[in-house]
Amino acid sequence: MDSENEYKASELFVAQAHLYNQIFSFMRPVSIKWAVELGIPDIIQNHGKPITLPELVSALRIPEAKAGCVHSVMRLLAHNKIFAIVKIDDNKEAYALSPTSKLLVKGTDHCLTSMVKMVTNPTGVELYYQLTKWTSKEDLTIFDTTLWDFMQQNSAYAELFNDAMESDSNMMRFAMSDCKSVFEGITSLVDVGGGTGNTVKIISEAFPTLKCIVFDLPNVVEGLTGNNYLSFVGGNMFESIPQADAILLKWVIHNWNDDDCVKILKKCKEAASRQKKGGKVIIIDIVINEKQDEHEITEVKLCFDITMMANHNSRERDEKTWKKIITEAGFMSYKIFPIFGFRSLIELSV
């Protein structure tokens, strides 16, 4: 047989396990969604100590007959380090929170359950299962129209998306000490595409006298109220951006193709140039670096690249492509600080 000549049986079986692992990997989000919907991270947190399977089943108020189901899903989740399994008295096993499931406990300042709910939402997932059909069609995004127009028509999805972005911004809090120098000396800041304003709120905690504007599409900022140091302005970043010492673009540039990025960056440069002293533009986004990054970091970046392709007809960029759009927009220099986990802060001087 051909296959015998080409491969050893052991290699074929390794390849088969790898393939099955890949196609069954949808069980990972499915099981995380299950744990979040059942509130398991909160149950473990409130239990105050590791929880045994019978204790968990009892807390879940589900039929006894489903104990085996809870065991199976928890075993996969623990295998993938979403929960930890620890030994308690009598050498019994119990479930504990891992660093990852600590991010799924509600009411903390680092809760990412809204992100889980958005990414596992059937509306988006079903569209991703149509990727083959979409590739053969002319539509530029899986939403047919732009995601922003889609959300204008679908307020429930918009709420899901904005909540997810808000929860993602919470993670900024843990990088502020590493990027304080970037914000020091600035008296005013505009967060372009700043959504519901969570990023700015976190920056304000560290710099309470900084005058901040959250600038986003009118339907996004409608009804949002600020205070003496924070205001919400509706508009279109392709037309005009309010002036400030610094312009922030978090999770915005990756939504656009290179030509649009150059247009946005030029508008930002204009808005930061009108100040007496030279202003700056601060970008928080992904920089793909397959050669240097660990496998898991590259994987999350590449998954976001597909998300950008399908949601926005855009992409994640490597440093070479970043340099190209930054230079085309007229900036002389840039500095990349890889301080946000899989994202970086890119500082552009005007």
Ligand SMILES: C[S@@+](CC[C@H](N)C(=O)[O-])C[C@H]1O[C@@H](n2cnc3c(N)ncnc32)[C@H](O)[C@@H]1O
């Ligand atoms: C991926 S979200 C990022 C939100 C926020 N910066 C964050 O990190 O959570 C991109 C944002 O860009 C906004 N946006 C899209 N087109 C825009 C435009 N033409 N002018 C201003 N904002 C826009 C969207 O409404 C959305 O809030």
Ligand SMILES: O=c1cc(-c2ccc(O)cc2)oc2c(O)c(O)ccc12
């Ligand atoms: O963080 C995200 C996640 C998504 C996303 C992933 C999967 C889905 O089924 C729907 C949405 O989309 C994003 C996005 O469009 C963006 O501009 C920034 C971040 C994310």
